[in-house]
Amino acid sequence: MAMCLAIPAKVVTVEEDKAHVDFGEGVLREVNVTLVNARVGEYVLVHAGYAIQVLEEKEALETLRLWNEVLEAEDVTK
Amino acid sequence: MAEKLRYRDREMAKHVAQKIQDRAPKEVAIKICHVCGTHEWTITHFGIRSLLPSYVDVMAGPGCPVCIVPASEVDEAVQLALKGIVVTCFGDVLRVPGSKMSLLDAKAEGGDVRIVYSVGDAVKMAESEPKKEFTFFAVGFETTSPSTAVEILHKPPENLSFAISHRLIPPVMKLLVKMEDLSLNGFVAPGHVSTIIGLKPYEIFPKIYNMPTVVAGFEPLDILFGILMIVKQLKERKPRLENEYIRAVHREGNAKAQGLMQKVFDATDGNWRGLGSIPSSRFVLKKEYSDYDALLKHNVKVEHGVDIQHGCKCHLVIVGKIRPTECPLFMKACIPQKPVGACMVSSEGTCRIWARTAGRD
Numbered sequence: 001m002a003m004c005l006a007i008p009a010k011v012v013t014v015e016e017d018k019a020h021v022d023f024g025e026g027v028l029r030e031v032n033v034t035l036v037n038a039r040v041g042e043y044v045l046v047h048a049g050y051a052i053q054v055l056e057e058k059e060a061l062e063t064l065r066l067w068n069e070v071l072e073a074e075d076v077t078k
Numbered sequence: 079m080a081e082k083l084r085y086r087d088r089e090m091a092k093h094v095a096q097k098i099q100d101r102a103p104k105e106v107a108i109k110i111c112h113v114c115g116t117h118e119w120t121i122t123h124f125g126i127r128s129l130l131p132s133y134v135d136v137m138a139g140p141g142c143p144v145c146i147v148p149a150s151e152v153d154e155a156v157q158l159a160l161k162g163i164v165v166t167c168f169g170d171v172l173r174v175p176g177s178k179m180s181l182l183d184a185k186a187e188g189g190d191v192r193i194v195y196s197v198g199d200a201v202k203m204a205e206s207e208p209k210k211e212f213t214f215f216a217v218g219f220e221t222t223s224p225s226t227a228v229e230i231l232h233k234p235p236e237n238l239s240f241a242i243s244h245r246l247i248p249p250v251m252k253l254l255v256k257m258e259d260l261s262l263n264g265f266v267a268p269g270h271v272s273t274i275i276g277l278k279p280y281e282i283f284p285k286i287y288n289m290p291t292v293v294a295g296f297e298p299l300d301i302l303f304g305i306l307m308i309v310k311q312l313k314e315r316k317p318r319l320e321n322e323y324i325r326a327v328h329r330e331g332n333a334k335a336q337g338l339m340q341k342v343f344d345a346t347d348g349n350w351r352g353l354g355s356i357p358s359s360r361f362v363l364k365k366e367y368s369d370y371d372a373l374l375k376h377n378v379k380v381e382h383g384v385d386i387q388h389g390c391k392c393h394l395v396i397v398g399k400i401r402p403t404e405c406p407l408f409m410k411a412c413i414p415q416k417p418v419g420a421c422m423v424s425s426e427g428t429c430r431i432w433a434r435t436a437g438r439d
Contacts, residue, residue: 005116005296006221006270006326032198034228035335045273045326048168048218049196050225053273053332059325063295064084066324067303070310071097 006047008055011038021046085297086124094302095129102309108134109261110308111254111398113247114141114268115426116296122431124298136305137398140250140350141268143218144170144424145396148349149383151243152176155215157378158241159189164207165241166200167215169193170424173417177384181215197229204238212238213372219247221270223361224335227342230367239372242363245348247271248279249359254397255287264290264308266301269323276331277319284317295323342367351385351420352393392419395428402432409433 009021020028032050044051118138153176159165185191204212216226223244272293283289290311294304348360391405412418421427
């Protein structure tokens with residue numbers, strides 16, 4: 001197991017501190033969600049069996065905005 | 079996520095690499111350090127170094143939590159196994175060399191050593207075999223230590239104890255900054271550690287040490303953008319803290335995880351393999367949880383171990399003073415199947431990652 005690695009997975013069910021998630025392989029795996037407030041349908045970042053952060057679609061799009069900003073600022077200041 | 083492919087867009091990668099070349103100050107060589115095994119994997123796997131101009135170097139710092147566990151703590155786990163206690167650990171930990179033996183050697187000697195995917199698995203094992211004593215060898219940075227805290231606070235079964243070898247990243251970054259012969263120009267800060275600790279612990283690097291610091295994600299474009307952001311800061315001579323990994327890292331981090339860690343652990347000085355003692359860099363159990371301390375419970379203590387085997391250069395590789403290919407043992411006496419040093423053991427170790435690509439420059 002790679003120890004800095006964390007992999008996004010989609011939350012399918014949540015029951016107390018356990019959730020079943022899909023890592024994109026169509027197989028459901030149990031992870032512990034004590035550290036996050038995960039809701040069904042959201043993506044979580046999973047490290048060694050524990051969800052450590054909720055990923056929001058909005059923030060994924062924000063990344064692209066940030067990249068464009070870095071590049072545009074480049075082009076302007078050049 | 080659906081955006082994944084865009085994080086690996088080749089044309090975009092070339093474009094960003096060109097920007098890095100255009101913007102990088104060329105007066106002196108630029109040395110950027112990251113401290114995460116997964117960053118090194120992405121950099122090596124996608125050949126990011128080959129995209130960068132020759133005067134921009136990205137080096138791997140001590141970002142492999144398995145590699146930096148000192149031999150003395152492996153020796154303690156080995157002793158526990160040889161005493162008849164079931165030692166559970168992550169797969170990467172199994173072959174990490176102790177002074178004389180690894181946990182795999184202890185297993186060959188009859189010790190019961192079991193690989194687990196998570197600390198939760200160790201809890202389940204201990205519950206299902208109540209007559210046996212179990213220990214979880216807890217290795218990992220801030221990404222991993224919250225899960226140990228979760229289980230300790232969840233009242234684990236009485237036959238489970240913990241050998242805590244968790245370490246903290248910001249203190250080792252401080253050590254790197256102070257190593258004058260490294261002469262670093264910027265940090266790519268580790269994305270997943272940062273999901274937990276947030277941005278605040280890195281503020282000292284730009285503020286006190288004038289070190290551009292950018293938290294970056296793990297896709298090739300994340301890292302290239304991280305490097306570009308550092309290079310821009312250098313060009314502008316305005317070192318600051320920036321976050322490229324906004325889709326996972328929030329300024330305040332994971333407050334719940336931080337709270338649980340504070341409840342369970344105290345930070346003390348800790349030894350790092352090949353680096354010596356680093357102030358406030360190690361988690362130990364707070365007094366109220368000492369019943370779960372495997373070393374106290376089973377009366378095991380190893381003060382000093384042999385961290386670096388004869389001829390091994392892990393202590394230099396680990397801080398980026400040399401590349402794995404500059405070690406005389408690399409891919410000769412030290413290979414993934416028969417590692418001499420810890421950096422060749424873990425899939426996050428710099429030598430192991432370089433071995434996979436035959437150490438291309």
